[in-house]
Amino acid sequence: MKGRVIAFCCEHSAYPAADLAGRLRLHYSESLRIIRVPCAGRVDVIHMLKAFEKGARAVLVLGCEDGACHHITGNTRARERVEQCQVLLDEARLDGRSVAMHNISPNAPQKFVRIADELVNAKEQSREAI
């Protein structure tokens, strides 16, 4: 998992978007690793922290668009947890911006690719800066 960007993808939105991106042959960074979850709300702070412990460079949590969560409030809970994780990472003197939450609909493969590439590029630039 060293150097990877981990994307927790909700199976009702981000995962189908990633799947569609694949079927459309859209290219996204090969350092992205997708973990399919039943809902973004299933992703807990400890899952994100463990990803960093295993060597991940960044973590993405991708859930349904606001108001469209299959499990009603999973995406809002996920956002709160991501914000909590950012604070915890800052406390541990790591970069809290390494974890981010985005809302995505299942028919938005371009958005999926853009989000993934933006984060991967940002992390690569910050690594070069060091």
Add this chain to the structure above:
Amino acid sequence: MIIAERKPMEEIEESVAEYKKVLVAGCGTCVTVCWAGGEKEVGILASQLRLARGAAGNEIVTLETTVERQCEKEMVTEIKDKVAEADAVLSLACGSGVQTMAELFDDKPVLPAVNTTFIGMPEREGLWVEMCGACGDCFLDRTGGVCPMVRCAKGLLNGPCGGTRKGGMCEIDPDKDCAWVLVHRRLEKQGRLDLMREYVTPKNFRAVRRPGKVQAAKA
């Protein structure tokens, strides 16, 4: 229940700075309910410590455990093997739990990772408010079950102070209810407003003997 808050990360890190293997011990009762020291918080703190120390090139090994009640010797004894393995114990229990642990394992440093703050109740999700000052001389029977000792900013036994704001809010903190307005409303509802006119004599603080001890009546 007892309410606690996690200490700042720098303070926790400083307290375990000299140890290589630390047992992070949570408590499954009060501090679990107030999100300060349950199983979940144990996992998060242990992970944060590993990340912080790892990034600093000073790796730490963490063991994790959560005892049902850290203030009961019988329950704490169950984790003696894990304690023996560690250089120090980082306890996320209240002050009573930390001391129980320290008494049982007096050859190990037991370090607190939370600040025990008060006896309270949850008002809504994620918010706890102080309800009891554990004064040892309860007079809730005369105040309609509202304790002005802790819920009045001035701790008045005979109130209100006269500075109550419009809407029954506190003079000192306009976001808080005036405890004496709450007392009045409650007694009014119960038809016991006459109690408001009774003078409450200064509290017998001698009733609180430190350290406190309560002996239950034999069954």
